Amino acid sequence: MGGQPVIVMEGVYKYFGDFAALTNISLNIEKGQKLVLVGPSGSGKSTLLRAINRLETIDHGRILVDGQDIYDPGINLNQLRTRMGMVFQGFNLFRHKTALENVTMAPRKVLKMSAKEADRRGLDLLHKVGIADKAANYPAQLSGGQQQRVAIARALVMNPDIMLFDEPTSALDPEVTHEVLDVMVALAREGMTMAVVTHEMGFARQVADRVIFMDQGQIIEEAPPALFFENPRSDRTRTFLRQILPF
Amino acid sequence: MIQPYKKRKIDQALARQEAPPPEKPVTIDIADGPAIPRPSDPGLYSAWKFVMIATPLIMIYLTTYDQIGGFIVRHLPEFFWRGNFLEDWALTERNAYRAFFFFMPDGFQVTFQVTLFSIPVAVFLGVITGLCRISRRRPINLAASIYVEVVRGIPLLVQLFYLYYALGRLITIPPLGSAVLAISFCYGAYMGEVVRSGIEAIDRGQREAALSLGFTPFQAMFYVILPQAVRTILPPVGNECIALLKDSTLVSVLAIADIMRRAREFATISYDYFEAYTMVALVYLFLTLLLSKLVSKMEGRMGSYERR
Ligand SMILES: Nc1ncnc2c1ncn2[C@@H]1O[C@H](COP(=O)(O)OP(=O)(O)OP(=O)(O)O)[C@@H](O)[C@H]1O
Ligand SMILES: [Mg+2]
Numbered sequence: 001m002g003g004q005p006v007i008v009m010e011g012v013y014k015y016f017g018d019f020a021a022l023t024n025i026s027l028n029i030e031k032g033q034k035l036v037l038v039g040p041s042g043s044g045k046s047t048l049l050r051a052i053n054r055l056e057t058i059d060h061g062r063i064l065v066d067g068q069d070i071y072d073p074g075i076n077l078n079q080l081r082t083r084m085g086m087v088f089q090g091f092n093l094f095r096h097k098t099a100l101e102n103v104t105m106a107p108r109k110v111l112k113m114s115a116k117e118a119d120r121r122g123l124d125l126l127h128k129v130g131i132a133d134k135a136a137n138y139p140a141q142l143s144g145g146q147q148q149r150v151a152i153a154r155a156l157v158m159n160p161d162i163m164l165f166d167e168p169t170s171a172l173d174p175e176v177t178h179e180v181l182d183v184m185v186a187l188a189r190e191g192m193t194m195a196v197v198t199h200e201m202g203f204a205r206q207v208a209d210r211v212i213f214m215d216q217g218q219i220i221e222e223a224p225p226a227l228f229f230e231n232p233r234s235d236r237t238r239t240f241l242r243q244i245l246p247f
Numbered sequence: 248m249i250q251p252y253k254k255r256k257i258d259q260a261l262a263r264q265e266a267p268p269p270e271k272p273v274t275i276d277i278a279d280g281p282a283i284p285r286p287s288d289p290g291l292y293s294a295w296k297f298v299m300i301a302t303p304l305i306m307i308y309l310t311t312y313d314q315i316g317g318f319i320v321r322h323l324p325e326f327f328w329r330g331n332f333l334e335d336w337a338l339t340e341r342n343a344y345r346a347f348f349f350f351m352p353d354g355f356q357v358t359f360q361v362t363l364f365s366i367p368v369a370v371f372l373g374v375i376t377g378l379c380r381i382s383r384r385r386p387i388n389l390a391a392s393i394y395v396e397v398v399r400g401i402p403l404l405v406q407l408f409y410l411y412y413a414l415g416r417l418i419t420i421p422p423l424g425s426a427v428l429a430i431s432f433c434y435g436a437y438m439g440e441v442v443r444s445g446i447e448a449i450d451r452g453q454r455e456a457a458l459s460l461g462f463t464p465f466q467a468m469f470y471v472i473l474p475q476a477v478r479t480i481l482p483p484v485g486n487e488c489i490a491l492l493k494d495s496t497l498v499s500v501l502a503i504a505d506i507m508r509r510a511r512e513f514a515t516i517s518y519d520y521f522e523a524y525t526m527v528a529l530v531y532l533f534l535t536l537l538l539s540k541l542v543s544k545m546e547g548r549m550g551s552y553e554r555r
Contacts, residue, residue, distance in 0.1 A: 053459055055455055078461045078462065081458060081459055082460065085459075086455075088456065092450070092453060092456035093456075094475075109462065109466055110460065110461040110462060154460070155459075158460060
């Protein structure tokens, strides 16, 4: 592939005390690529995503975003983080702000955009994720699926180069999971670069360019979805897939 | 062809196991201090109403019983005999409750000033201390922690004496000023602990969401965390303010003529100790009850975005 890498990880290690949460992680995510991360609980998927925007600091190795080392002392970390949108399992909407304010807050406070301009962009994005009619609602007045869609709009508002999703549908009721997945599929079709931790294997099959299987902080297997699901190379992947797939 | 979300059932069963526990509303309960009357606590709520009505009635009765009741009854025959009792009215200012009531106002003013000036300073110190206490920078954190530990380990009365006379050596400020500084200094530490626990009660995800959007840690604190923490912090801070009002009586041991001090002065002249301190007790009871109602009102207003 000839794409230019948005994310480069080289030999990344992360320890919590003596515990190795990430061991020798190397991977590239090229522009427009969709990467799905799977693996058992505690395997380090969240830690990997969070390391990319430095919500976790790594102990070894390098991480480049748009060619810039995120540990370069000369970089502006806050500015760099605007290049990456992050969507959390627990939504993490600002609970004291309405849906629209949640979306417009970053452009207004970080980019110093005018209220009018920010509102226009915010409403556009809320429209895009299908909840423009709930713009004035507070998070507590929204369902989980609606909250997560606001969170996606909020992450998109800074025009990120890559979107990081950490189990975006795991906290949702089954009936509303598709609301969020549909938005993500649409986003993927638009060509957004995405790294997604998810247990939604249907989504992985439909959208992913590559699936990465992690276990105990290591990348065990990396393959296109067809190959990954039909013909996994490693035993551990096979065991894992047997646990989560019915046949 | 790929069937989207074919395995949804299983995926969701799996996903659900890992769903985080539902969010619980956070409240900080502080055991001592006055109770805030919430409609959700019917016993306390009706007790509040009862005492709130009874206290002023008792005060009115005590300051006027000889006029409206005893006075009229005692002097009614005289009234018929002479056609008026104006002369006796003036002569019978023998009601010590009423006498103290007229003696007290400048003490009331001093108490009011001490409390009113101390609260903003203490809250300001509290916010700074709370922020420093959660700082990851060692020296800042250590300094704030030492401040809190020292203040908590010394009785307020001792601190008042100490600061009052220590300040007096260093700078010349009016007694009221040093009293305000001394009280604020102590209460700043208590409020700091409230602020700290209020900030820590906010989900870490709020900060992470803000940072991931490019907020600086400072912006995350002031636009995202503190505005939410105010809700949890407000009731205990209100409680601290009420406690501060009550503890302001301690300044009476310094040369500051607050309500309590005025009562002592009054009693030394008239020997009406019981009457003077009864009135002081009633006045403070009334004030604290009024304030606690105010706090619960504010609390109700602040909570609105969660429940609406
Ligand atoms: N702040 C922390 N302190 C100590 N250990 C941590 C911390 N965060 C994560 N860990 C540990 O690191 C390991 C990887 O955690 P991580 O959250 O990345 O797993 P995960 O793959 O996302 O799991 P899940 O599917 O449950 O979300 C786990 O064993 C976890 O206990
Ligand atoms: Mg995780």
